[in-house]
Amino acid sequence: MTTVLESLQAGLEHALSCDPGVIVLGEDILDPYGGAFKVTRGLSTKYPDRILTTPVSEAGIVGVATGMALRGLKPVVEIMFGDFLTLAADQLINHAAKLRWVYDDRVRAPIVVRTPMGGRRGYGPTHSQSLEKLFLGVPGLQVLAPAAFGDPGGLLEKAILEDDDPVLFVENKLLYLLPIFQPGSQNDLDLAELTPGNTLSRAAQGAKHSGYPIYHLAVRSAPPPDLTMVAYGYMAELCRQVLLRLAYEEEIFSELFIPTQLAPFKLEPVLESARRTGSLLVVEEGSLTLGWGAEVLARASETLGPSLRSARRVAAFDLPIPAAVTLESVVLPGPDDIFNAAKSIL
Amino acid sequence: MTTVLESLQAGLEHALSCDPGVIVLGEDILDPYGGAFKVTRGLSTKYPDRILTTPVSEAGIVGVATGMALRGLKPVVEIMFGDFLTLAADQLINHAAKLRWVYDDRVRAPIVVRTPMGGRRGYGPTHSQSLEKLFLGVPGLQVLAPAAFGDPGGLLEKAILEDDDPVLFVENKLLYLLPIFQPGSQNDLDLAELTPGNTLSRAAQGAKHSGYPIYHLAVRSAPPPDLTMVAYGYMAELCRQVLLRLAYEEEIFSELFIPTQLAPFKLEPVLESARRTGSLLVVEEGSLTLGWGAEVLARASETLGPSLRSARRVAAFDLPIPAAVTLESVVLPGPDDIFNAAKSIL
Amino acid sequence: MFSPTDNLTIYRRLTQIRRFEETVLDEFPRGRFYGTTHTYLGQEADAVGVLDHLQPQDVVVSNHRCHGHFLAYGGDLRALFAELMGKATGVCGGRGGSQHLHWRNFYSNGILGGTIPLATGMALAEKKQRTNAIVVAFLGDGTLGEGVVYESLNMAALWNAPVLYVLENNAIAQTTPLDLHFRGDMADRFQAFGISTRRLETSDVLEVRAAAGECFQGLRSTGAPQALILDTCRFGPHSKGDDTRPPEILERSRQERDPLQIHGARLSIEELKRVTAEVETEIRDAFQQALNDPFPDVSTIPGPPGR
């Protein structure tokens, strides 16, 4: 069975083999080490000229990559821990994401910045955050997040090869070793890949492809769902577990949507479902306030009005993430939190 | 009549005169220039040793100020344009805001980072943004925004002298020359200062004072409001105008809440009002997605459920801000947008 | 541009920049322009001297003070006026404004320092694609305050990026004089990264050109990054009406360090008069055309859902 890590490795390698303009930059990405989380393992052996291990200069690396992208290459940057994206915030927000629009649509900056996010490994407050929320409302920046569903490597490959605009690619650390759930049926569950929404966002217009998938998971032959759940990354895996538990233990049937594109937001299938169920649960690992779920709920309430009977977010506490695992497990949202929240809004 | 600029200057100066630990750092803040927007004018003449003009090093300045704060001073940093906060993001998020919690509550980092935000002056895509939204969900960081209501200088002074935790203080550029609307009656309007909510956030517990005010504005002797509006900074001024227009032209009565503390979010009076009116309009100058309004709507929908009949945000387009004024005025939300949105949700 | 140039043409370029900038400052109070502007008055020799070495494939990365760089690169007067007026015919259709220009291989941005890694990456991309292009990146003394500059210097040296960093040291950052924002030695700031650095104090465009020539030479032969520090003078305010320097000092540098006077001395009075008059007309026409140009069509802006 393929893991998310293997899939990402393969996607990255395939992108390198398809297009000589693809170049990978990051800290400690050379073999034999192959990167802190091993996504680049093997690449420097195969493509020694196109794998550039860098100094510890997150802002500089992203800037250098953006310059490369403006002049014809397709750079992929690895930021060792997503926590360090704060250092590259100016490069992402005031340079990479802006230039196409500011330069009157006459340049493209096709960079992909990959980075592991998330906790539950006891790495402490500066190596465990899920900071993607900081970048989800940045005009011109797309944010993608693979999950252990569908084709994470294909997602990465598509972002590298087919997307003209800057992409932030967020990999939750706990995904790497998970096996991938393929579309189809497995253990009482049905997984389907939906075509993405049709929002006319500028970014979508710029992409050469038809969009990034949303996955849909539900208990096989279940009655119509009572609850709409939406989650991305590793939280989708936790939601999968909770979805089964709700069905078995509580006879609560829910459908889970797993978007791979977080920003620009495309929520049509989620909103449609919520209109039907009237109950929406949004689950994320980042801290609650102004997390991804805030925008989901805001759009849901704008769009659905009173037909949204109850809505709720499950997220991390608004606190730094403590190193001690006992503390961390309280601060981060777990399966029980999701389970209880689901029951509480029905 | 006192302007917001004069009030802020006075507040800053008063803080300097009250506490010898207050020290001001920023680019080009010395007299005779006195800072790009003149908030520091006169200070270096009066307090030559405590006004430090700095190199062009936004990250470094915030870091230096945080170090000073950890060791007993009360530094106030001016970032010349809020657009450059991206450069200090790591210092704010991974240092200043985190250290108190991470160090087991045994340090305090009482810095205030002041910065002008906002457009409508034709400064273009890197000098016109309202980027405060990036910092509204950062655990440990408080975000304040004065408006031309009440006591902007007092707000600043309180943040400097009485708050133990880091504060980001966001000044919309168009506020500076506005006269201040004092609590009481003026031109058919009543302004009241509300005591802030009682949310038990950590930051509030840390503050030595009772909280930052929310202002309430309504047409004098109006019937019960049909609509709840909420806005901060300069958008509160535009909402004030729209509130009158709605009343005069459409006989739509609304009440406007103007929070001075954006984060941590404290929305009790707003949510109470929305529960009564069933209609909530949130107005901000920053770009729509995951702006301040997203969290307001998310909380409203979580708290109010179906009694929130209709909710809507007015915000900037999800685009960089163009330099040309004709384009900029389309991208940024104006009075007509607010007016139309208000009518549309009733 | 793109080939060694005669003295008269050089003088014309200096004059174009000078008159463009003066026109901008004159017309600003009349509400013709929007937002901010940073004029190149007094520094004209830098851009004209350095960019005279450019080949068509070369790239220029500029900063907030970009009008002079843009015009020396061959940028169009009318398009630049129009950009500053927010017109559809502007360099970036009015989106960029004074600080954000892009045309051919020219790029500028108003975030100080942030352009330096971009320039470095561009140079690496050109090298990888074997275009023989060189990237010229302009920055000011104040910009040495930004950390990302040093991150870039290190990477440029590490990977041999074909980039020439041109530091225009006018000894002031906005209103802050060098001694309040800078310590140490300016050449050392580059040499500490193993980057070969030349420094000269001049406002003579031919001296600048000669020094820049050596840098280009070095770059094209070794492929290693180079730095050129030009000690220069800013004659005007930082932006508009915000000059806090003593007028007598300014006056002295205008007397002693004027690139137009210095280079003009190489031409005859007739030549000077002719070029001045011709440029005058050019500028007036360009300004007038830009003034008559249409504002951008706002209906092209894609809005958010719901507005």
Place this chain on the structure above:
Amino acid sequence: MFSPTDNLTIYRRLTQIRRFEETVLDEFPRGRFYGTTHTYLGQEADAVGVLDHLQPQDVVVSNHRCHGHFLAYGGDLRALFAELMGKATGVCGGRGGSQHLHWRNFYSNGILGGTIPLATGMALAEKKQRTNAIVVAFLGDGTLGEGVVYESLNMAALWNAPVLYVLENNAIAQTTPLDLHFRGDMADRFQAFGISTRRLETSDVLEVRAAAGECFQGLRSTGAPQALILDTCRFGPHSKGDDTRPPEILERSRQERDPLQIHGARLSIEELKRVTAEVETEIRDAFQQALNDPFPDVSTIPGPPGR
């Protein structure tokens, strides 16, 4: 600590750090510790030598590789073990973990480089408050990649911050050797900002102490910032089991550059044995106590509304 120290005590400190770190690496696979760790093996002479000059009012700012700094500062063995185990008795009650320690005037953080402006600001605050305190800030060679370091050096020089930057150059950043992450001259990186810099290649704690003494001297007399570059060797993996260097090279540096061996040669066999045995007991007791210590009380964590 806080006064010149005899050879035996110095040796004891070196040994405490060594045995602490070895214990951590040994026990990690047994699941006693959480998350990550960066051991100080091989670099013990740096912290012990430098911090021997500390006065009680002085401040230490440390980085990801902070255990050795913390113990040399006088930090408690059990509290450090407990912090790594996520116990309530840990230095920061388990919140910080290996990289985020604070006790008295000691501060560390896992974000590389970001600590350097903090240290600089602390020094300025101490100066303003006339405490006579000096701030010692540790950083590694890889951290010279972070731009904010240079922003800080400039400000330290500009404002005469009483700070001593101690660069521990183990010629590697995680797995990246110096020649793949660094160009230029390391002392120049500081001197380019006008910061007086000493460099020495040694693993002899007394040599380190002597050089550091000159820096402290310089600092206390001139008030100007100083830099000390210590060329050193990392004996262990970067974190755990992630050493990609050839074992023979490592073995050689363990033979030739072991601070314990080098300094131990100044003591008698009996002294060595005694100290080693005593430290052994100390470590074992501290570890055992920490192991028995309680986990933090999770009920003290304030939750978000609605959970």
